[in-house]
Amino acid sequence: MTDDTTPTADDRTDEQVRTDGGTDEAARTDGGPPATVPPDDETPTWSERKERSQGLAQLTYQYFERSRREDEDLRTESTYVERDVLGFPTWPHETIRNLAITSFFLGIILLVASILPSHFGDPANPGSTPAIILPDWYLYWSFGLLKLDPINPDLAVLGGNIVMSNELLGLIAHGAIFGVITLVPFLNKGNARRPVEEPGWAALGVAGVILAITLAALAIQNFFPVQLELLFSLVFMLPVAGGVVTYAVLKTMREGYMYDLNRRYYMLRPPK
């Protein structure tokens, strides 16, 4: 591989005098060998690193060991049946099904786009406020939250003045709603998945959906031939009513399930 006349890296040493009288060390211009890399025999092995590590690193390592063991135990204790395929076959079943539902969805979008062209109004005029200001439908609920003036608290101390501006009230309402939604996984724990298993949470969800709809109605109040007070009461009463009905229905369904279970139980073990 190498020519005989050129010295290799192995037999070239510091003491070796070069033909010009200097040494290699004196002649080098690259600053010498890197000082930070330890010789190979001092590099700690992985097990040595584990033993040596302290504090947070050590704790992390211990936890990882624990969780790995936990996984291993769960796997050995599992009663799951092992088999060759994971779930529903991706090809062709899942792909065809997804393709079908995707093309249906795209087709609906194109159909709607072609028969319902988008609205196009007058150009912007800062000088004249239109009678009806509305965002797109999906922001109606948000727009409705900005029309909560009637429940903006006023204090006698302030001579009947409102505590905060109506816009700020709307913003706080937004914050509260987003906050509650964000906190849901931390408030509702456990393994229950079906609405029937947790009628309270399902009722809360239904109430939330109805509230979004009624707030949207509040946003477009100009289109309703109802008195504003009545509309405002409905905005908050309908969600409660919807929640109560949902709760009642789900509770009844649960009773039904229990009845079924009990009947089967007593058919198997008739009372003496």
Added chain:
Amino acid sequence: MSLKKQDDMDHNAWLKSQDLTAIETVFLTTLIWLDKRLRIVDYLELLETMYYRANLQMPKSHTEQYDLDNKFWYWYPLYSLGSLSIIAYLLAAVSGAMLGFYYAPSTAGAVAQGDPTAAYDSMVMIMKDVQFGFMLRSIHRWAAQFMVAAVFLHMLRVYFTGAYKEPREVNWILGVVLIALTLLFGFSGYVLPWKQLSFWAAQIGVELALATPLVGEWAAQLLFGGFTLGQATLVRMYILHVFVLPFVVTSLIAIHVGIVWVQGIAEPH
């Protein structure tokens, strides 16, 4: 000894010693040529590892174990809402990129108040003069509407089936952020045509921002480019709509889906 490098692995000689068809020869020659330059064999090994990981023996899924497949199929559309919102997002992205060729985010051109601006005129041009432009704008708008609808329904499905529970809290929060950003996407897009409704929707936005304590004026400056609406507002909404939000939302969607991939789908009970 010669200076010429010895080829320890003479692939070409090996190729010649084989008895190959023309197709095999071409394939192998190309493969060797590419591998000498890009060392694709390393990546092939990665692919092989992935193949074996994907085909591991896996435990039965919950749906299969309790034989829920037969009852589950009619819920399937509800479980595809997340995928449908991504598809609508992609459609909006493609049509939006095409609209971007013709749209001009400028309020220039209005002599008096209420005159059409350059932005408004470019929308009129898209709808009247551009080939297929009317349909293009319609598709963009409706794709956005369908995306928002799918995202909302997706959240309701996740809520009512309890799919947000441990260990999926992080993804739920990410979803809430994504919904907020989707609404911001819709809002900024709503402002762009600079029609009456756009202007006054933006006006409400500025008033809301200004009503926020402490950070209100700063937020109004940042998002709307000032306290009164004008060229600055339009450009900011435009940059938000076509540059900032696409990057942010696309990466968040990638993380969202990635977490679903890692954690597995919350199976119906």
